Amino acid sequence: MERLILKQLLKWKDSPYRKPLILKGVRQVGKTWVLKEFGRRYYENTAYFNFDENEEYKQFFETTKDVNRIIQNLMLASGQKIQPEKTLIIFDEVQDCPKVINAMKYFCENAPQYHIACAGSLLGIALSKPSSFPVGKVNFMQIDPMTFTEFLMANGDANLAMYLDSIENIEPIPDAFFNPLYEKLKMYFVTGGMPEPVLMWTEARDVDAMQEALSGIIGAYERDFAKHPVVSEFPKISMIWKSIPSQLARENKKFIYKVVREGARAREYEDALQWLVDARLVHKIFRSTAPRLPVSAYDDLSAFKIYLVDVGLLRRLALLAPTAFGEGNRLFTEFKGALTENYVLQTLVTQFEVPPRYWSQSNPPYEVDFLIQRDNDMIPVEVKSETNITSKSLRKFKELFPEQVKLRVRFSLDNLKLDGDVLNIPLFMADQADRLIGFVLDQ
Template identity: 40%
Template sequence: MERKVVERLVSWKNKPQRMPLVIYGARQVGKTYTALTFGKNHYKNTVYFNMEGSSEIASIFERDLNPERIIKELSVKSGQTIFKDDTLIIFDEIQACERALTSLKYFCENEPDYHIIAAGSLLSVALNREKYSFPVGKVDMMNLYPLDFEEFLWATGHKDMCELIKESYEHFTPLSLHETAMDLYKTYLVVGGMPRAVIEYVDTQDFNFVVAAQKMLNDAYIADMAKYASPQETTKIMAAWASVPAQLAKENHKFQYKVIKSGARAYEYETPLDWLRTAGMINKCIRITEGKMPLSAYADNSSFKVYMMDTGLLCSKFDIAANVIMNGPANFNGFKGALAENYIMQALVTNGFTPYYWSSPGKAELDFVFQDRQGNIIPLEGKSADNVRAKSLKNYISLYQPPYAIRVSAKNFGFENGLRSIPLYALSCLKRI
């Protein structure tokens, strides 16, 4: 399964001042698979250690943190000679061994020629819970997300479609295969980008198998809550997680604590929401009061929206049948907009943006505002269909006069009067990283 992050891994490998790399992200987004595949394709040999499943490996780090001794013992344990520059060392589930995490500092300072990738599910959660010290400034960091739409097309055998979409995006000319691309986008909404679900779809072409995989993933996340939180915290985290689809189903998607349970208060659920965000399971979009630089200075942290990290998991939690997404009956139009909005948020975050939403004292509310690669503050209006009337976008443009604006919808490419019309399927082309 081809991932875009490999380009960044190659850049990391070739850096003259390379530090150990920590890959983090939600559980089962493909961290281990990506690291192992990268090792296979770019190194003479790879040695893999799972820190969660072996007390013997953990004990190697207990005596001291001398990199030379650690490498010798890891070589014996793996049965392979570990060479500088030619061997990739992978520490998986590194959050299970604090001493291994701390050792990265000493590898950085004393033995930088060893190539080390550490991967961790719920790494940030474990660090917060156990009060581990993190080797700040001594490691490179890389966040891995579920497959985006372009990676999904690669996995499902539609690379040629990717190239056509890129050509249309670069020149903002209509895509002749627009309807075909929209159908693929709808398929992605159902399947999502979790590797397990994508593999099931590729192997079976049966959405029932996809849903079964998604429900197993959801069960695994719930099990993690119990593992990395106290019983009282777990109850609140599960309640907050369960409420996300209902939050999106509201006409106004602003997060409301009362949706979790009647009488719920912010102080009760701020920590559970932070747990979910830190675990990579949700994306948080905070309101800004002004479309000015820097956006963070105008953030109203008490007003925010919460999106799931993956549209497939969202559809699964809602029990939305695939044919409903693909055929779009009229009675589904209300939630179709929320699903498209979740997809847009997911795409923006994956491509390196920090999106906010804007609302005026009146009724105007704009879906997303972000800073582009050139530092411009750009408004984005999202539509699930080809009805593109956007009163709030016009209000924002009138107030702040951005260099350009973006409308993401089911319409084909276009560019007129400073408004870039981008089809939903082409959002992966919009990059900040």
């Protein structure tokens, strides 16, 4: 499979300011594969150390901070060759190895000639603990589920991916491209972007194996919940996780604790929810009171929405059958368009540095699905999974904040077009949002 993060890794390799790398991402998103593939393509050799499989390697980091001794011991113990500048050293499953993470400081300061990449599941959890951490001595990178563009390449549709990348004007997409892209997007909603289910579908066209792969990933995540240091939090994490489809099935998708359990209070469940956010299994999107900068100053911390890391996992968790993708628009509109909204959020998170927000007011009721910050512009975003695309809330938002709104964006099943200051982006082009918005604003 082709993963676009390989280009970012190449920039890291060639950077004169390169530091040891920490690659973050949820379990089974493809961290190990990407690092090994990167080593295979761009280095003479790769030295791979898995601290889950070989726990005894941890000792080398506990007895000394001398990086040359650590390298010597790792080479002797594993029989692998390590050469400065020519070898990619991969430290995998480092989430339970604070000494290994801490050693990155000494590699950065005393041995910058070694190219080191660390990976591990639940690294977000490990890094949020107050243990000794090499602040300023590492580079971070995030790997997310495969985008729709990556799915197209894996599915043998590189021509469609190339076509999307080649678009440089806001004009309608010809039917010869529009129709197949629309059909492929339904398939993506079914598989999601986790590499194993994508592989089961794109290589074998095996729906049962793809379903099983998604169930296996969900099962692995649910087993991870037990790794919370406070045993009493485990059932709470599980209850929040299982409530997500119900939360998103509501007309107003604001997270409500009583959907988790009758009588549940925020203070009882806050830690459990934060664990899921730190693990990056869910995205937490705050309500913004106004489209002004800095964005965080206008957050209403009591109101937020929760989305899953991947649209395919959401479909599986909601027990929606894959057959839905053969039934017209049903997959896009099913449970109040929650899959569509989750998919759009998933792509926005990877394109914009500042996490999206949403905006709403209650009397009279209006809601803008997302607010994104692009450079210093705030852009309201609406997601439409129905063919009815009138945007009362986008219009109201413009009325209330005329000075702040240069452009409004709508994702829908309609074709690519600019209608006044409303840019309509077809759902299958959500990956390209940043680029398309750039075309309009530059003009």
